Amino acid sequence: MEAALIVPLLAAAVQSGTPILFATLGEMFTERAGVLNLGVEGMMVVGALAAFLTAQATGSPWLGLLAAGCAAALVGGLHGVVCLHFLGNQTVSGLALTIFGVGLANYLGTPFIGQRAPGFEPFDVPVLSAIPLLGDILFRHDALVYLSFLLPPLFWLFWHRTRPGLALTAAGEYPRAASAAGLNPVALRWAGILAGGFLVGLGGAYLSLAYTHLWTNGMTAGRGWIAVALVIFAFWRPGRAMFGAYLFGGVMAFQLRLQASGTDVPSSFLLMLPYALTVLALVLSALRGRGASSSAAPAALGVNIEPEG
């Protein structure tokens, strides 16, 4: 009886946590290279629109996915130009990027409101989906969810077991160390911005091609901001990001279900829950992190690279 209630809720948590997971890993990637990009919300919504339009025009959700990544990376590139070449303030540039991205998507997307596009359909993974409970929670989703399962371990391997990962770490921790080693920290940070932007775009694509198959304006609904907060909550670690994304996904799904069940609790209160949890999570992680000598944040996060000499 209980499983009948909880299993669908957990499955819904995974589903609604997936776009947040993509966006969180994307922002984490960029931040670990030393660039704070508060434009996640704007990049994500542009990605969602690019995915929708491309899939509608070509009939291929996979091309839509690719377009989403590229579009978000392109928007993120504006941040790169401002911060890496004109040494602009990263916080201000990121905020502007969000306002720009949301406005652009609303402007371009309005004619398509309510239209449908071909998207990703759920399918059961053979064998694995037959596992009791776990199979129902994890293996009856669409291809993007399965892709997102692979990302945290790949992310970890990249940052801890490859040379490019080490070089990007140096760019985020102490750009002078990278340049003294003969690397170009500006180029490394460009890579961080573009690759991270691509991942953020995939999160947007999930919203318009898998979570729904249609376009509505403002469909990210603050998920980009939750991703920014989750990076801190996760202490810049991909495994914790996965946990955090599903936790938030769970609260969002729970809130929807509660509304649908016709509870007396006002819907505005329920809608507030994920964001209240964001604040709570940040306070808790700040309390936990305080005093610990090992700060998890990249040491040069948000610090621009001044020209040498």
Added chain:
Amino acid sequence: MRQSQTVLRIRGVTKRFGPLVANDDVSLELRRGEMLALLGENGAGKTTLMHILFGHYRADEGEVEVMGRPLPPGSPRAALDAGVGMVHQHFTLAANMTVLENVTVGTRPLFSARLRQGAARRRLADLSARFGLHVDPDARVRDLSVGQRQRVEILKALYRDTRILILDEPTAVLTPQEGEQLFATLRLLVNRGLAVILITHKLREVMAASDRCVVLRHGRVVLRTATHETDADTLARAMVGGEVPRVGRRPGEPGAEVLALDGAVLCDDGGRTLLDGLNLTLRAGEILGIAGVSGNGQAALADMVSGLLRPQAGELRVHGRAVAAPSPAGMLALGVGRVPEDRIGTGLVGDLSVMENLVLEIYRQRPWSRWGLLDFSAMRRGARELIARFDVRCQGPGAPARQLSGGNMQKLILARVLSGNPSVILANQPTWGLDVGAATFVHKALMEASRAGAGVLLISEDLDEIFQVADRIQVMHRGRLSAPVRPDEADAAAIGLAMSGHGDARSEAARAS
């Protein structure tokens, strides 16, 4: 004849920054297995020359040859590949990364994906053992001492098959014992055929360790000599272009206690002890020198005397009276003048003018302001007077402070502090980064103030400076002070031992012997 093979040839290098000629037709040669000392005051062009060699700057004229091949200008990568390694004064290590990661980053082409840490680890262990540079490859750099970090920097260079190693002021941050250990290591490297360039202005080290010396002044080579054919006085004269000014000592006549700390305890937010029951007494008319390697609580001590921090236990007394709730304004009112460590960050407001900086601590008083309005003509008059008295080279009272050179910034700060006739002067690293001329000016000003009755608390990492001007010396280590000694009774070795904490120093000495 392998010993005499030329590994580096710099020919006619000239570098201009606008009207300033930083390097003027500089040429030098470096042979395999020798240590060359590159000397000069601040601004003499040593650092610019090394930046050119390392590819950070492009020379306007001239060329650099490494191992007989011209070095493409403007590329640190090319310099590294040619075998030029540099140990910067400010280490280029990422604190959150491990030793092994710091050493290996950027050593292979970026796109060979695998780290292959096994091989790297073996190579690092081999180098450590061969040159006695012991350091744990998996330690995070932030947990290492300054001396250990320098070892990592040297290992980083050796790991890349460096054949020319440049060290920029390598002993500035080390205890004397650590310095000796460093030179022992460098000797070993030179004997194995490495060529070393040592950038420094510490003549004692040059005389003890180098094979040849090149002295730069105003961007030109003014002296080129074998070390055994010269002496420290000749080198000093070449550096400053004349006689070295000397500060005269005077017999101390200590008066009443002006500042005291009694069992002061301070911990940071993380619970780390910064000051561990510190006792200190400063008397009128004396200069008390606090020696020690930075990071042993000097910053906390300075902040406490400035009124920025209050002790969590113990007592702070000024003129014999306990200060219950110290504040910067309160300490100023009690006659404590401050020459802070960070001139640009806390000493001056760079965007304010010279005259505004001069009245920063007293602008509320007459004649600088009336009825809440600043009196700029009074400020300008006062500033002109102080600029002349303290020889601050600037375009005038209205010039922004950030345009001043380091020495003139310090003179400006001294002008502000001393014009208030303080009874206590806190001078934290007052000559850091200054050339000999400006440093002498600072020393004279501090000694004059103490002769006039002020107590001067001089915190410095520069032992020579402490020995030169202090009446009593105490060493700071892990938040505590050693017993005071007079400079004529103390010897540098004992001070050095105290600087590294007694136990550590003994074991280091045992290892070295």
